[in-house]
Amino acid sequence: MHCFKFPAGLCQEINGDLARFWWANQENDHKIHWRSWDKLDMRKENGSLGFRDLLDFNLALLGKQCWRLINNPDSLWARFLKARYFPNSDFWNAELPHNDVIVPTRPLSANTPIFVEEIMNKLERSWDLSRVSLFLDQETIRCILSLPIGISSLPDRWIWPWTSNGEYSVKSAYHITHSMANSRIVGPPQTSHVVSTQVWKGLWKLKSLPKIKFFCWRILSNAIATKPNLFKRKIGQSPVCPVCENNEESVEHLFLLCPWTAAVWFGSPLNYRVHNQSITTFDNRLNSMFQLNLTSSLDKNRLMTIISFLLWEICKARCKFVIEGRQLHPIPVLHQAMRAANEFIEANVSQSTHSDYVTLISTRAWTPPSDGSVK
Known part of the structure; x- marks a missing residue:
């Protein structure tokens, strides 16, 4: 799971096996599932048991490898991947051949600007989104505009905004990925009362x-x-x-x-x-x-x-x-x-x-x- 993207169908099948084992404890023993799987893989403080959804967990683990790749470009394994998959470009523009199943066969970025400086007005220390506003939704634009622009002359470095030290963690990436996936699932609430x-x-x-x-x-x-x-x-x-x-x-x-x-x-x-x-x-x-x-x-x-x-x-x-x-x-x-x-x-x-x-x-x-x- 650290190196390969699992098919969604396989992840759902394993999730089902985990749920059946949790409620039945025995193979081929059919018991009542008192709570659906999507109510078991949330945070514990939200009333769940803290199980991991394998599809989102797989993406979080792959994200760790991407983080290592962009922060350690001179390491042996990073140079090997660059020579194999993107010798004439960088990681964000890597496009894999169709017979490679490690990651999706399309560029990691489309025709949007690659560098943040292209949408930044350094003189006024403000954002200029005129070039990309047609390609972004309102929520993304609002998030970009809310970011402050610093005045430090230090070189830029990659920051993971969901941890206190700015370093990528699988745990934080999983919760972000899973919350985004759940936010796209709209359904009627099972009860009007929510436990605090x-x-x-x-x-x-x-x-x-x-x-x-x-x-x-x-x-x-x-x-x-x-x-x-x-x-x-x-x-x-x-x-x-x-x-x-x-x-x-x-x-x-x-x-x-x-x-x-x-x-x-x-x-x-x-x-x-x-x-x-x-x-x-x-x-x-x-x-x-x-x-x-x-x-x-x-x-x-x-x-x-x-x-x-x-x-x-x-x-x-x-x-x-x-x-x-x-x-x-x-x-x-x-x-x-x-x-x-x-x-x-x-x-x-x-x-x-x-x-x-x-x-x-x-x-x-x-x-x-x-x-x-x-x-």
Whole structure:
């Protein structure tokens, strides 16, 4: 991929194989793709998983070789390519024979000016686009006019504008190429609600098991097998919650609003009391939990860990109720979540902070009232 341009069809086929493996984990095992591929290959802070689209990644890797070629023209490999492909011109005017499949068989530049100085008024330090305005769109013209013209007498050098040091990087080139490709794809939005970048960044900073972190991503992306999601795909017979049988089993209802789930949150160290009127979307409620007044960032990390394990155990208990017919009891679910959270903390935090964490859990945990009394 560093040296050859892959066919678009091959890249799409490999992308499809990656998506099938991600959702199914086994060959020839067809599972539901809860999110389309174009929603998985964006930036993580935009709600994606950070996969690479191979077509755009291939172009970014080839761009690295072009950058090396124009910045190191005296190197052995650069002189070899020049002698082979453009002995009487430069890289930007290289035109390959039709039987060469390394790069497209056309000049890298057309009849537009090669040098920036040809569209620059050095006396007035301004741009003169009269010669090229007919060949450029308005957005490109606006970008050119916004560039300041320096007064330095130093020789010009190549600058990559999307990195702080001006050096080309495959990562920055990929994101630029991919964002430009996605901007050309126009389609109706799948939902009117967009999860904020702050919530996504908080998710990827979450200190928890990788499988639980991915599970939390699925919750925020509404990519789990709730009754409404199955009903939309003509798999389930009803979108109603199988536990309370009163409301549609949305993500908010499953993890917050269902009566037995609300009891789990109230009994947790958060002592969180769920109010139906205050619940808008799950990510907004989760963000409000993160904004609780805590004494240190360490407490915030602990809180996020507890929340993630609570969500995991709530979903496990719900699935056992639906599939195996087991009864739902908030207290065993709460105890299992806290036990798993404590085990994770013991394995991942230092001894100095672990004792404080155990004290925090023991002092804030809810206990049921004794028989014959009201709490």
